[in-house]
Amino acid sequence: MLALRMRQKDSEFYFVSYRAEDLLRRVRFETRFYGERGEVVGGDAPDDDGAPKEIDDVERFVREIERSSGAFQRELNRRKVRQIRDFFRNETDQPVVPGAVLLFTSEELKFSPIGQYEQMGDLALPRAPFLIIDGQHRLAGLHFYLREPDADRRIEVPCVIFDGKTADFATEMFVIINSTHTRINKSHLVDLYEKIEWGTDPHKKLAARLVRALYEESDSPLRYHVNMLGGRSQRDMWINQAQLFGEVHRFVTRKESEAWTSDGRGLSRDRAYGFLRDVLRAAKRVFGDAWGDNKRYMVTRDVTLKALIRVAGDVAAKSRALGLTPSASAGAVEAALVKRFEPWGALAAEFRRDGFYERFPARGQVERVEKIRDRLRRDGGL
DSSP: OEEEEEEETTEEEEEEEEEHHHHHTSEEOEEOOOOTTSOOTTOOOOOTTSOOOOOOHHHHHHHHSEEOTTOOSOOOOHHHHHHHHHHHHHOOSSOSSOSOEEEEESSOOOEEEETTEEEEEEEOOOSSOEEEEEOHHHHHHHHHHTTSTTOOTTOEEEEEEEESSOHHHHHHHHHHHHTTTSOOOHHHHHHHHTTOSSSSOHHHHHHHHHHHHHHHOTTOTTTTOEEOTTOSOSTTOOEEHHHHHHHHHHHHHOGGGHHHHEETTEEOHHHHHHHHHHHHHHHHHHHGGGSSSOTTBOTTSHHHHHHHHHHHHHHHHTTTTTTOOTTSOTTHHHHHHHHHTTTHHHHGGGGBSTTHHHHSOOSSHHHHHHHHHHHHHHHTTO
């Protein structure tokens, strides 16, 4: 395959022109599963009479796309795919694939220069299909256009190929591209902060890892109760990933939290997680039956959990006065906080669902979170 080799900084990539039908045989469509509100991804809502809608080829194609926790592409937008298919079908005076499609293979492709041209040569094909970094909707639309009997079979697609990098490189490229001109699900970006190696604030990366730990560690009071992208069933979820990330990021960027988020080697996931875990475990112990899936209380709802993470920052700010140190023995911080938070046990009645919004009146969630935080801070002697 004839290719033009380009170099920028430490990266090397190739420009190629692919015949559309050949390219579609060499790419893999892959997407992450969202389902944040419990919807079934890959199916349309029923008609008003309750009967399921008839699905077309686009819908059927999207249903068949692989969904896995290892995928980094966003969910296909059915309407966008149909619009692009119609663009290919109807537009004759414009190029049908404007802009290059970005592809990735983890294989290191062999490049053989032609004669005296160091940048131009023959590029070997990868054994496995390409991942699509950017252009998934364009190729899906092209896929359906080429299935029509009168489609133009001579279409060529400009492509940029990245090879020989780690899988994280493709994820990094995707984040950089889609966090600028394209709006994607916020939890999707949070989910990817864990994986990228450069190009992001280290505090965001730490916050993403802490959210992951709070979701999956066996000693976390929030285990499996965070509505994670690509996570478990939507039952009994207390707070979504993006909401929790915002509060945890606020905590790790507070100057007063440094002693609990860093060690001698820099930012520490283990130290920061241990502190947040102990604060939440202490809260769980003092709130008693009000903590958990008890529908009569609002203790483990997003508004209160956000306030508790902010209180964790307040505890960190006063940790020296409270006699708390990161070097304390296992369980010591939690035990000390249980004594400090003991008045919250009597406060649990204030968190009954009935009348909760009247007891914590506010113009919106932002103000209500602060009111709950102030109440917890005051009753906890902070």
